[in-house]
Amino acid sequence: MAGRHPPLGGIHEAALYVDDLEAAERFWSRLGFEAIGRAEGRHVFFRAGQDTLLLFDPEASLRAEGEVPAHGALGPAHLAFDVPDDAALEAWRRHLEHAGVAIERELSWPRGGRSLYFRDPDGNSIELITRGSWGY
Amino acid sequence: MAGRHPPLGGIHEAALYVDDLEAAERFWSRLGFEAIGRAEGRHVFFRAGQDTLLLFDPEASLRAEGEVPAHGALGPAHLAFDVPDDAALEAWRRHLEHAGVAIERELSWPRGGRSLYFRDPDGNSIELITRGSWGY
Numbered sequence: 001m002a003g004r005h006p007p008l009g010g011i012h013e014a015a016l017y018v019d020d021l022e023a024a025e026r027f028w029s030r031l032g033f034e035a036i037g038r039a040e041g042r043h044v045f046f047r048a049g050q051d052t053l054l055l056f057d058p059e060a061s062l063r064a065e066g067e068v069p070a071h072g073a074l075g076p077a078h079l080a081f082d083v084p085d086d087a088a089l090e091a092w093r094r095h096l097e098h099a100g101v102a103i104e105r106e107l108s109w110p111r112g113g114r115s116l117y118f119r120d121p122d123g124n125s126i127e128l129i130t131r132g133s134w135g136y
Numbered sequence: 137m138a139g140r141h142p143p144l145g146g147i148h149e150a151a152l153y154v155d156d157l158e159a160a161e162r163f164w165s166r167l168g169f170e171a172i173g174r175a176e177g178r179h180v181f182f183r184a185g186q187d188t189l190l191l192f193d194p195e196a197s198l199r200a201e202g203e204v205p206a207h208g209a210l211g212p213a214h215l216a217f218d219v220p221d222d223a224a225l226e227a228w229r230r231h232l233e234h235a236g237v238a239i240e241r242e243l244s245w246p247r248g249g250r251s252l253y254f255r256d257p258d259g260n261s262i263e264l265i266t267r268g269s270w271g272y
Contacts, residue, residue, distance in 0.1 A: 005168030006227035010187035012218035012265055014150035017209070032141030036270065051146035052270055058211065069241050069253050071261040073153070073211035075194065082148035091142035105205050117205045125207040129148055134172065134188055 012051050014079045017058040017072060018122045024055050027121050030099055048081060080115070080127035089114055092128050109133035148187050150215045153194040153208060154258045160191050163257050166235055184217060216251070216263035225250060228264050245269035 018024040025035060025044045033053065037045035042060040046053040056072060064070030083089050096103055096118055104125075105117040113133030118126050154160040161171060161180045169189065173181035178196040182189040192208060200206030219225050232239055232254055240261075241253040249269030254262050 006231050007220050007224040008185040008228075008264075009218040009220055009267075010185035011147045011150045011189070011215060012267075013214075013216035013263065014147045015214040017211075017213070047270070047272065049144040049146035050272060052216075053147070054214065056214075061214075062211075067241075067243060069255075069261045071212045071214040073209040073213040075153075075198075075209035076207045077153070077209040077213065078149075078151040078190065078192075078197075078207040079147060080149035080188075082145040084143050084145055088143040092144075095142050105203075107203060119205075125205045127149065128144075131145075131148075134183070136183065136186060 010051075013054055014051075015054040015056055015071070015073075016077055016079070016120065016122070016124045017061075017074065018055050018120070018124075019057075020121070021055060021057055023121050028053070028055070031095070031101070053079075076119075076123040076125055078125040078127070080129045082131055083128050085130060086114065089116060089128060089130050092116060111135055146187075149190055150187075151190040151192055151207070151209075152213055152215070152256065152258070152260045153197075153210065154191050154256070154260075155193075156257070157191060157193055159257050164189070164191070167231070167237070189215075212255075212259040212261055214261040214263070216265045218267055219264050221266060222250065225252060225264060225266050228252060247271050 021044055028046050033046040036047050043056045058072030062070050062072035101118050103116050107115045113130045115127050115129040164182050169182040172183050179192045194208030198206050198208035237254050239252050239254055243251045249266045251263050251265045
């Protein structure tokens with residue numbers, strides 16, 4: 001059935017797991033992300049364009065005291081945000097530099113599109129990528 | 137600077153870490169996702185609507201033998217795909233049932249929107265959510 005699933009827009013939420021929720025919240029707030037939900041000791045959620053970035057304390061989210069299924073991971077994960085064009089990527093470069101966040105890597109993709117990589121305080125690998133690298 | 141970052145469309149790539157890449161590839165292929173990239177023993181990538189689902193062997197992606205920064209996590213993570221409307225969510229319910237994938241939970245959100253949850257073979261918690269739950 002390859003390529004034959006019901007309609008799906010894309011990825012709407014991605015999770016990162018962090019040791020220190022308050023430090024993580026300071027980091028993403030300093031980068032200008034808007035916190036839109038918070039449960040003390042368990043999670044803080046940020047709007048990321050049309051999608052949502054979820055930050056969890058993995059021990060708390062694994063306990064599954066709530067109505068949502070349990071989950072929780074350890075170690076540096078990865079996600080990518082898309083930025084609309086090269087001008088926006090350059091604005092992000094200046095924005096990260098201004099915020100004192102090191103750019104770990106910069107790549108150009110064979111099909112087009114460029115990426116900047118940085119780390120959150122827990123070492124998660126965050127990518128900013130212009131559309132085009134995947135061909136859609 | 138809350139709410140004041142450069143332009144960002146949303147989440148374009150999210151990663152899951154799996155013990156057995158071949159089993160994971162069979163699972164997502166059986167659900168009708170199209171594999172669009174593969175590196176033996178390291179990763180397999182799937183198109184997910186306008187975005188990309190990345191599956192990694194965490195040991196391989198942590199070794200960072202390539203040009204991309206190293207990452208790799210252990211334990212059940214979480215992500216959500218957005219589906220356009222209730223009819224699509226019902227189609228997904230039938231699709232999962234037909235594929236023999238158990239629906240772990242079903243939720244309705246206060247602001248609107250509904251979710252179905254299932255697990256991949258590694259126990260990652262996958263959500264299908266209709267737009268509206270976040271208010272954007």
